[in-house]
Amino acid sequence: xxxxxxxxxxxxxxxxxxxxxxxxxxxxxxxxxxxxxxxxxxxxxxxxxxxxxxxxxxxxxxxxxxxxxxxxxxxxxxxxxxxxxxxxxxxxxxxxxxxxxxxxxxxxxxxxxxxxxxxxxxxxxxxxxxxxxxxxxxxxxxxxxxxxxxxxxxxxxxxxxxxxxxxxxxxxxxxxxxxxxxxxxxxxxxxxxxxxxxxxxxxxxxxxxxxxxxxxxxxxxxxxxxxxxxxxxxxxxxxxxxxxxx
Amino acid sequence: xxxxxxxxxxxxxxxxxxxxxxxxxxxxxxxxxxxxxxxxxxxxxxxxxxxxxxxxxxxxxxxxxxxxxxxxxxxxxxxxxxxxxxxxxxxxxxxxxxxxxxxxxxxxxxxxxxxxxxxxxxxxxxxxxxxxxxxxxxxxxxxxxxxxxxxxxxxxxxxxxxxxxxxxxxxxxxxxxxxxxxxxxxxxxxxxxxxxxxxxxxxxxxxxxxxxxxxxxxxxxxxxxxxxxxxxxxxxxxxxxxxxxxxxxxxxxxxxxxxxxxxxxxxxxxxxxxxxxxxxxxxxxxxxxxxxxxxxxxxxxxxxxxxxxxxxxxxxxxxxxxxxxxxxxxxxxxxxxxxxxxxxxxxxxxxxxxxxxxxxxxxxxxxxxxxxxxxxxxxxxxxxxxxxxxxxxxxxxxxxxxxxxxxxxxxxxxxxxxxxxxxxxxxxxxxxxxxxxxxxxxxxxxxxxxxxxxxxxxxxxxxxxxxxxxxxxxxxxxxxxxxxxxxxxxxxxxxxxxx
Numbered sequence: 001x002x003x004x005x006x007x008x009x010x011x012x013x014x015x016x017x018x019x020x021x022x023x024x025x026x027x028x029x030x031x032x033x034x035x036x037x038x039x040x041x042x043x044x045x046x047x048x049x050x051x052x053x054x055x056x057x058x059x060x061x062x063x064x065x066x067x068x069x070x071x072x073x074x075x076x077x078x079x080x081x082x083x084x085x086x087x088x089x090x091x092x093x094x095x096x097x098x099x100x101x102x103x104x105x106x107x108x109x110x111x112x113x114x115x116x117x118x119x120x121x122x123x124x125x126x127x128x129x130x131x132x133x134x135x136x137x138x139x140x141x142x143x144x145x146x147x148x149x150x151x152x153x154x155x156x157x158x159x160x161x162x163x164x165x166x167x168x169x170x171x172x173x174x175x176x177x178x179x180x181x182x183x184x185x186x187x188x189x190x191x192x193x194x195x196x197x198x199x200x201x202x203x204x205x206x207x208x209x210x211x212x213x214x215x216x217x218x219x220x221x222x223x224x225x226x227x228x229x230x231x232x233x234x235x236x237x238x239x240x241x242x243x244x245x246x
Numbered sequence: 247x248x249x250x251x252x253x254x255x256x257x258x259x260x261x262x263x264x265x266x267x268x269x270x271x272x273x274x275x276x277x278x279x280x281x282x283x284x285x286x287x288x289x290x291x292x293x294x295x296x297x298x299x300x301x302x303x304x305x306x307x308x309x310x311x312x313x314x315x316x317x318x319x320x321x322x323x324x325x326x327x328x329x330x331x332x333x334x335x336x337x338x339x340x341x342x343x344x345x346x347x348x349x350x351x352x353x354x355x356x357x358x359x360x361x362x363x364x365x366x367x368x369x370x371x372x373x374x375x376x377x378x379x380x381x382x383x384x385x386x387x388x389x390x391x392x393x394x395x396x397x398x399x400x401x402x403x404x405x406x407x408x409x410x411x412x413x414x415x416x417x418x419x420x421x422x423x424x425x426x427x428x429x430x431x432x433x434x435x436x437x438x439x440x441x442x443x444x445x446x447x448x449x450x451x452x453x454x455x456x457x458x459x460x461x462x463x464x465x466x467x468x469x470x471x472x473x474x475x476x477x478x479x480x481x482x483x484x485x486x487x488x489x490x491x492x493x494x495x496x497x498x499x500x501x502x503x504x505x506x507x508x509x510x511x512x513x514x515x516x517x518x519x520x521x522x523x524x525x526x527x528x529x530x531x532x533x534x535x536x537x538x539x540x541x542x543x544x545x546x547x548x549x550x551x552x553x554x555x556x557x558x559x560x561x562x563x564x565x566x567x568x569x570x571x572x573x574x575x576x577x578x579x580x581x582x583x584x585x586x587x588x589x590x591x592x593x594x595x596x597x598x599x600x601x602x603x604x605x606x607x608x609x610x611x612x613x614x615x616x617x618x619x620x621x622x623x624x625x626x627x628x629x630x631x632x633x634x635x636x637x638x639x640x641x642x643x644x645x646x647x648x649x650x651x652x653x654x655x656x657x658x659x660x661x662x663x664x665x666x667x668x669x670x671x672x673x674x675x676x677x678x679x680x681x682x683x684x685x686x687x688x689x690x691x692x693x694x695x696x697x698x699x700x701x702x703x704x705x706x707x708x709x710x711x712x713x714x715x716x717x718x719x720x721x722x723x724x725x726x727x728x729x730x731x732x733x734x735x736x737x738x739x740x741x742x743x744x745x
Contacts, residue, residue, distance in 0.1 A: 172621075
C-alpha cells in the first residue's frame with residue numbers, strides 16, 4: 001500500500017523521531033511510505049482559535065499535497081480530527097466548489113495511526129518489543145472526535161515485554177487544548193496537575209499517547225517536577241523491536 | 247441584544263481572571279469535585295442501562311430541530327391551546343418586557359409576595375430584583391435556590407445552584423438568614439443533611455400555605471394541548487403550582503414541543519441526564535385552569551430575550567435545543583475546577599459558553615467561547631446532541647471577526663496568527679523557521695530542555711519544560727536519507743512533482 005505520511009507541523013519541528021518511527025513501522029509491515037515535501041500544517045490552531053481565513057490556505061494546501069494516495073497517515077489524533085472534522089467546514093464556508101471537491105476526495109483517505117494499522121492494514125501485533133512499564137492516555141480528539149476506541153490499546157497489548165498499566169480517569173482531558181493552555185493557563189495547570197498525579201500513581205516509566213502536543217504538555221509538567229516519567233508517542237513504542245529499543 | 251438582566255453579570259471579570267480566584271478556593275474545589283463526581287457516576291450508570299439511549303438522543307435532537315425550524319407555527323398553536331384552556335398568553339421581547347408583565351400581573355392581584363419554583367428563565371431576566379424594586383418579595387422555594395437567595399449569592403449551576411456550597415456553609419446561612427425572611431432555623435441546627443432539609447421544609451411550608459401568587463418557569467410546553475410541564479425533585483414545585491390562586495409561568499420560547507406525545511422522549515432523557523435518576527420525582531403538568539382544582543388564574547409569559555437572534559445563526563441555533571439538564575456542566579473538566587461563577591453568567595459551563603454569547607452578542611461575552619479545551623465530553627453527554635465544541639469554535643471565529651472589525655490595529659494574537667499562516671503556507675518558509683527555532687531553542691536551553699522563560703512565554707513555561715527541537719526536522723531527515731539532498735524545502739510544488 002502506498003501511504004503518505006502527514007507528519008504535522010508540530011511533529012516535523014519538535015518530534016521528528018515520531019515520524020521516523022511511523023516510517024520504520026510501516027516499512028517493516030511491508031508498505032511504501034512517502035513524504036510529500038509540500039506538506040505543512042492542517043490549520044487546527046487557526047481554526048480552533050477562530051482564525052478561519054488564515055486556516056483556508058492550509059486546508060487548500062493539504063488537499064493538493066495529499067491527493068491521490070491510497071492512505072494518508074497522521075501520528076496525531078487532533079490533526080487527523082481537524083482534517084476529517086473541519087476541512088469540509090472551511091471549504092464550505094469560503095464557497096469554493098473546487099476546493100470542497102478536493103477536500104471531499106482527500107478526507108476519506110486520512111487516518112490516525114491506530115486507525116490505519118487496525119482498520120486498514122488489519123494488524124494489531126506489529127512485532128514490537130518494549131520491556132517497560134507504560135501507561136496510555138487516550139487523547140480527547142482521538143477518543144471523542146475520531147472515536148478510535150481501544151485500537152491503540154489493542155496495539156499496545158500485543159507489544160512483547162510491555163507492562164501496560166491502566167491510567168486512572170484516563171478519559172479526562174489533560175488541559176492542553178492548544179491555545180487554551182495560554183489563554184486559560186491557570187485552568188490548564190489545574191487539569192495538568194490531576195493528570196500528572198494519575199500518571200505517577202501508575203508507577204509507569206513512560207506515558208504513551210497518540211498525540212505529541214498533549215504529551216508535550218503533560219511531559220513538560222512531568223519534566224519540570226523531575227518526576228523521571230518519560231513520554232513516548234504510540235508510534236515510537238510500536239516501532240521498537242528487539243535489539244532496537246531504548 | 248438583551249436589556250438589563252442576568253445573562254451576563256455586570257462588571258464580572260473575563261473568564262480566565264475569574265477562574266484564577268476560583269481555582270485557589272480550596273473549599274470550592276472540594277465541594278465541586280465531590281458533587282460533580284457523584285452526579286457524573288450516577289448519570290453514567292442510568293444512561294448505560296438503556297439499550298435505546300442513543301436512539302432517544304437522536305429522536306430528541308430531531309424533535310428539537312424540527313420545532314426550532316417551525317418555532318413561529320408552534321408558538322402560535324401553543325398560544326391558541328393555552329387560551330382555549332382558560333390561560334392567558336403574554337409575549338415578552340426582552341427581559342425588561344417580561345419583568346414588566348409579571349410585575350403588573352402580581353400588582354393586579356394586590357399581593358406583595360410570591361413563591362417561586364426554580365426557574366432559569368426568571369433568573370435570566372432578573373425577575374426577583376425587578377419585583378423587589380416594585381415592593382414585591384419573591385421567595386425561592388427550591389432548596390438550593392433558597393440557599394442561594396438566603397446567602398445573597400448567585401447560582402453557580404443550572405440544576406444545583408448551590409453546588410459551590412458545603413453543608414457547614416449552608417448551616418451558617420440558615421442560622422444567620424432564615425429568621426430575617428420568616429421562620430428561623432432552630433438553634434440546635436446541625437450540618438446533617440436531614441436536619442438542614444427539615445429546617446428548610448418548615449421555613450418553606452409557611453410560605454406555601456400563605457402564598458396567593460406563584461411564579462414558575464417551564465421545562466416543556468406541548469403546543470397541541472397547551473399543557474405546561476415542570477420537572478422537579480423536592481415537591482416544592484407541586485406546592486407552588488397547585489396551592490396559590492394565581493400562577494405566572496415565564497418560559498423561553500424554545501421550550502415549546504409540537505405535541506404532548508413528545509414528552510415520552512424528553513421525560514426519559516431529562517432525569518437520567520440531570521440527576522441520574524430513572525424517573526423524575528415530581529412531574530407537574532397543567533392545562534390552563536380547572537374549576538375548583540389548582541390556580542384559578544394562569545398566565546404564560548413567552549420570553550424571547552435574544553433567542554430569535556440566536557435562531558438566525560445556522561450553527562449556533564442548536565444551543566436552543568438545550569433542556570437545561572446540566573449533564574455538560576457535570577462532565578466538563580473546566581467547570582469541575584472553576585465552578586459556575588467564573589462564567590459570569592446565569593448560564594455557566596459548556597452550554598453557557600455557547601448560549602450566553604449568543605443571547606447577549608459575542609462582544610459582550612468574548613472570553614466564554616474560549617473557556618474550553620474542546621475535549622468533547624459535553625457533546626457526548628448532551629441528551630439532545632448539541633455539538634457544543636462545534637458551536638464553540640464557530641463562536642470563536644465570530645469573536646475574532648468582531649475584534650477585527652472593531653480595531654484599527656490588529657491584536658498581537660492576530661498578528662501572530664497571520665504570521666504563522668504565512669509561514670505554514672510555504673514549506674520553504676516553514677523549513678527556514680524550523681532552522682531558526684533550533685538556534686533560538688539551543689540558546690535558551692539547559693540540559694536539553696527549556697525551563698521557565700519571562701514575558702509572554704511564562705504562561706506556558708512557568709509550569710512546563712519544553713524539549714529542544716532536534717537539529718534535523720522530519721522533512722530535513724527525509725530529504726537527507728531518502729532523496730540524497732540536504733537543501734530542504736527548495737520548491738513549494740516539490741510534493742506534487744514527486745508523485
